Amino acid sequence: MSHLLQRRTFLKTTLAATTAMALPMRAMAQDVLKMGVVLPSPAADVGWSHTLMAGIETVKAAYGDKLEVTVLENIAEGPDADRIANGLVAEGNKVLLLGSFGYQNGGIQIAKRNADVSIIHASGYLTEPNFSPFTAKYWQGTYLMGMAAASVTKSKKLGCVGAFAIPELITSINAFMLGARSVDPTIEMSVVWVNSWFDPAAEQDAAKAQISQGVDVIFSNAQDTPSVIAVAEEAGVYAFNLNSSMVKYAPTKYLGVVGTDWGPHFKRLVDGHVAGTFEGLNFWLGMEDDVVYTADWNAGIPADMVAQITAKQAEIKANSFVVFQGPLVDQSGAERYAAGVAMTVDEMLGMDWHVAGVTTPLPK
Amino acid sequence: MSALEFLLAGTLAAALPLLLAALGEMVVERTGVLNLGLEGMMALGAVIAFICVYHSGSHILGFAVAALVSAAFAMIFAGLVLGVRANEVAAGLAIGVLGLGLSALFGKTYESQTIKGLPDFGLPLLSNIPVIGPTLLTQDLVVWLTIIGTVVLWYVLNKTKLGLIITAVGENSVAARAIGYPVVAIRCAAVAFGGAMCGLAGAYAATVYTPLWADGMIAGRGWIALALVVFGTWQTGRVAFGAVLFGLLSIGQLSVQAMGVALPSQLLSSLPYLATILMLVVISRRRMSLG
Numbered sequence: 001m002s003h004l005l006q007r008r009t010f011l012k013t014t015l016a017a018t019t020a021m022a023l024p025m026r027a028m029a030q031d032v033l034k035m036g037v038v039l040p041s042p043a044a045d046v047g048w049s050h051t052l053m054a055g056i057e058t059v060k061a062a063y064g065d066k067l068e069v070t071v072l073e074n075i076a077e078g079p080d081a082d083r084i085a086n087g088l089v090a091e092g093n094k095v096l097l098l099g100s101f102g103y104q105n106g107g108i109q110i111a112k113r114n115a116d117v118s119i120i121h122a123s124g125y126l127t128e129p130n131f132s133p134f135t136a137k138y139w140q141g142t143y144l145m146g147m148a149a150a151s152v153t154k155s156k157k158l159g160c161v162g163a164f165a166i167p168e169l170i171t172s173i174n175a176f177m178l179g180a181r182s183v184d185p186t187i188e189m190s191v192v193w194v195n196s197w198f199d200p201a202a203e204q205d206a207a208k209a210q211i212s213q214g215v216d217v218i219f220s221n222a223q224d225t226p227s228v229i230a231v232a233e234e235a236g237v238y239a240f241n242l243n244s245s246m247v248k249y250a251p252t253k254y255l256g257v258v259g260t261d262w263g264p265h266f267k268r269l270v271d272g273h274v275a276g277t278f279e280g281l282n283f284w285l286g287m288e289d290d291v292v293y294t295a296d297w298n299a300g301i302p303a304d305m306v307a308q309i310t311a312k313q314a315e316i317k318a319n320s321f322v323v324f325q326g327p328l329v330d331q332s333g334a335e336r337y338a339a340g341v342a343m344t345v346d347e348m349l350g351m352d353w354h355v356a357g358v359t360t361p362l363p364k
Numbered sequence: 365m366s367a368l369e370f371l372l373a374g375t376l377a378a379a380l381p382l383l384l385a386a387l388g389e390m391v392v393e394r395t396g397v398l399n400l401g402l403e404g405m406m407a408l409g410a411v412i413a414f415i416c417v418y419h420s421g422s423h424i425l426g427f428a429v430a431a432l433v434s435a436a437f438a439m440i441f442a443g444l445v446l447g448v449r450a451n452e453v454a455a456g457l458a459i460g461v462l463g464l465g466l467s468a469l470f471g472k473t474y475e476s477q478t479i480k481g482l483p484d485f486g487l488p489l490l491s492n493i494p495v496i497g498p499t500l501l502t503q504d505l506v507v508w509l510t511i512i513g514t515v516v517l518w519y520v521l522n523k524t525k526l527g528l529i530i531t532a533v534g535e536n537s538v539a540a541r542a543i544g545y546p547v548v549a550i551r552c553a554a555v556a557f558g559g560a561m562c563g564l565a566g567a568y569a570a571t572v573y574t575p576l577w578a579d580g581m582i583a584g585r586g587w588i589a590l591a592l593v594v595f596g597t598w599q600t601g602r603v604a605f606g607a608v609l610f611g612l613l614s615i616g617q618l619s620v621q622a623m624g625v626a627l628p629s630q631l632l633s634s635l636p637y638l639a640t641i642l643m644l645v646v647i648s649r650r651r652m653s654l655g
Contacts, residue, residue: 042468042579044475074468074579159622165629192621193629199583201574202614205378209619212370225476225578249478359624 032068033095033274035059036088038081039073040100041198047224049073051243051260052099052122058263059270067270077102082109089114095273097266098122107131111280118273120266123168125349127280134265135168137286138242139175139348140316141258141294142219143323144309145240146179148255148297149217150187151305152238153180158189159215161206163197163222165363167351172242174355175323176219181357183305190215191360200227207231207239217255220246229254238298247296256297264290284345287317324348329356367619371612372499376507379611381406381569381582384510385589386596386603387517388561393593394521395554396534399441400456403586404463405559409434409566411467414577417479423571427506430567431560437463438559442552460586467579474577481575482506506568518600530554565589591640597647606643610636 037056039049053071060067070093075081081103088096089110096119098107104124111119111131124133149158158180162169173191180187190213192206200223207218207228220228220241226249232239233250240255247254265285272278285291294313297306315321324347326337331354337343343351354362385402392399413430417423441459444450486502493501521527532540533550541547569585570577588610596603617632 042472042475044578046476190622190624192618193633194618195630195633196583198578198580200576200578200581201378201569201583201585202618204574205374205615206618206622208374209367209370209615210622212619213367213622215622225576225581226478227574227576227578230478230576360621361624361626363629 032066033063033270034091034093035067035069035095035097035270036085036091036093037069037071037097038075038085038088038099038103039071040075040077040102041224042074043071044225046226046244046246048243049099049224052097052262054244055262055266056097059266062267063270079106082106085110089117094118095270096120104133118269118278120269125282127282129280130278132269132278132280132283134262134283134285136260136292137284138168138172138258138260138292139323140286141242141292142172142176143179143182143316144294144313145219145256145258146176146181147183147309147312148301148305149176149219149238149240150180150183151302152255152298152300153187153217155214155216156184156187157213157215158187158217158219159207159210160189160191160219160221161203161210161223161228162191162193164195165193167349169221170354170362171324171348171351172221173219173358174351177355177357178323178328187357189358189360191354191358193363197222198224200225203227204231208235211235211237226250245296254296254298255301257295259293259295260291261293262291287313288319330354331356331358331361367623369495369499370619371616372496373502374615375608375612376500376503377573377611378615379607380507380510381565381573381585382589382592382610383514383604383607384565384568385562385586386592386607387514387600388558388565389590390593390596390598390600390603391517391521391530391561392554392558394530394534394598395551396537397445397551397555398452398456399438399459399555399558400453400590401438401441401459401463401586402562402590403582403584404460404465404467405434405437405562406463406566406569406586406589407467407580407582408437408463408470409563410570410582411471411474411566411577412563413567414474414477414479414570415470417571418474418477418577421480423482426571427564427567430563432563434563434566435556435560438555438562439552441559442555446548446551446555464580471577471579476576476578478576479571482572504572506572514600514604521600562586588636588640591637594647595640595643609639613639 041049043049043053072084075084077100085106094117098121101123104126107119107121108126108131111128119131121133123135160173177189190210194202194206203223204227216237218228218232218239220239226246229239229241229246229249233253238253238255242258243260245257322342324343326341327339328337330336385406389402409430412433413426416426416429441455444455445452482504484502484504490501491497529545533547537547592603592606595606613635617635621629
């Protein structure tokens with residue numbers, strides 16, 4: 001981890017210098033809401049930080065020059081992030097967007113100390129009256145991707161490159177599998193955990209390893225760069241990812257994207273802060289909230305499957321179809337949920353088992 | 365393609381960034397200097413090469429400029445350590461930090477951009493051998509050149525006068541100076557060579573192995589290369605063997621996972637590091653038994 005440490009130190013120095021220069025000017029601004037944004041990775045053309053910034057743009061567009069946004073990107077999780085977030089509060093930012101799970105504990109402390117500051121936090125489970133986490137129901141979209149994958153796979157083997165084996169990623173994978181098996185119950189899937197949020201070379205190798213074993217549709221689960229998508233295009237297998245479209249990296253083999261649009265949610269929360277009605281709720285948002293969406297579907301998906309997917313998407317949105325509802329069978333073949341029994345929110349948030357069809361055992 | 369073919373085809377490519385950086389550092393350490401800034405020098409080489417290839421499409425230009433820039437960058441380290449006698453550990457770490465920072469700065473507008481890698485080609489005749497022909501014996505040009513370069517480096521270090529001079533400077537710099545060798549100049553040249561090799565390693569990582577730029581993409585490989593020098597006990601052949609072994613472990617564990625073998629992936633991911641620690645233990649035990 002020492003390389004991160006170094007990068008962080010370098011950034012901090014440059015950051016301190018720019019902040020010091022900018023301070024006198026900021027003090028003059030009146031009646032302008034100041035918002036600070038802390039991002040875990042560089043805000044590139046694609047990826048998680050890009051998605052958050054797109055949401056911020058919606059808020060900016062609504063508020064115009066009544067809102068001043070300071071963005072600090074590529075901030076490693078941990079004590080430095082806490083210090084930087086504290087610095088933003090000291091500079092008079094009244095709304096903070098903290099863009100990563102690891103900012104949670106520091107963010108909670110800031111929320112407790114500064115009742116007049118509202119904090120919007122990506123993922124996590126803690127809340128305060130002025131601290132509100134948000135997460136996307138990616139599994140609503142990955143279920144549909146599973147249906148699409150089942151219609152294009154020839155080898156009947158799907159693959160997934162995952163960052164870490166945590167419930168949020170596991171539910172996405174399981175829903176993908178359920179979607180695929182709803183079309184063809186013989187389909188299987190392998191999962192390779194890279195055990196890193198960020199290592200493009202290992203991600204590409206993980207994709208190649210699966211392709212070499214016959215996988216012809218790959219789920220790039222929580223990669224911030226087009227590493228997996230680009231390799232899939234090169235190898236001629238389908239691939240999809242979450243958050244923002246990477247179709248330009250795989251013009252022919254891009255299966256689609258399970259996108260997230262945080263704009264409306266961010267705007268509602270900032271509106272709430274201004275109106276004094278900000279609530280510290282844990283938001284788990286999906287298609288019904290217009291946060292999760294699908295786009296850029298591959299032209300190779302058969303028309304009747306597109307119709308089925310569209311219909312299923314409408315059902316998910318209307319909550320007339322529930323993805324994690326029995327009968328649910330795990331990898332060992334044991335029935336976890338009987339027909340008609342749905343998983344509760346807490347059970348989904350803590351999901352630590354794979355559904356039948358996933359061939360890779362879950363690391364314990 | 366099977367899992368075996370994947371391993372045969374991919375191991376050398378996975379080993380290459382480690383091998384190039386480790387060979388450079390090995391020469392540096394053989395002259396009695398320790399440069400810990402590999403990660404930063406690789407990152408700088410990576411972003412420079414990526415920018416060159418992105419705009420010109422020429423990998424040769426990318427590799428050449430990356431080697432030059434990283435060598436020049438390593439001269440900052442040389443100036444600090446050999447010129448004004450700064451602490452080499454602190455200076456090396458500082459260079460590493462600076463390199464990572466500069467790579468992030470230069471790469472800002474290229475974040476998540478992709479380019480075309482290099483085509484693989486097989487050795488004439490040999491690539492017709494079943495199984496290993498189309499896999500192990502079909503690699504990109506850089507792999508072939510690095511294999512040749514490794515042999516040349518082994519020859520220079522072990523069979524030539526220059527190799528003896530390097531050893532002399534590293535093992536007894538006072539004696540080397542007494543018989544008239546310019547110790548500082550030789551160390552300086554070694555540091556520049558080490559920098560250039562890191563530049564090439566970074567260039568390979570960002571333009572061939574994973575042809576995209578993302579800040580932080582070296583992801584600790586500079587540190588593995590540093591460990592590799594110790595793992596290989598400063599011997600060209602052993603460093604090369606170690607690099608191939610690390611390459612094999614790093615992609616092998618992914619392949620094993622994909623097969624559905626019930627081994628904890630966290631343990632598999634840490635295998636290269638465990639292997640280094642094990643090697644360090646073996647080395648120090650041997651030293652203790654000799655002493």
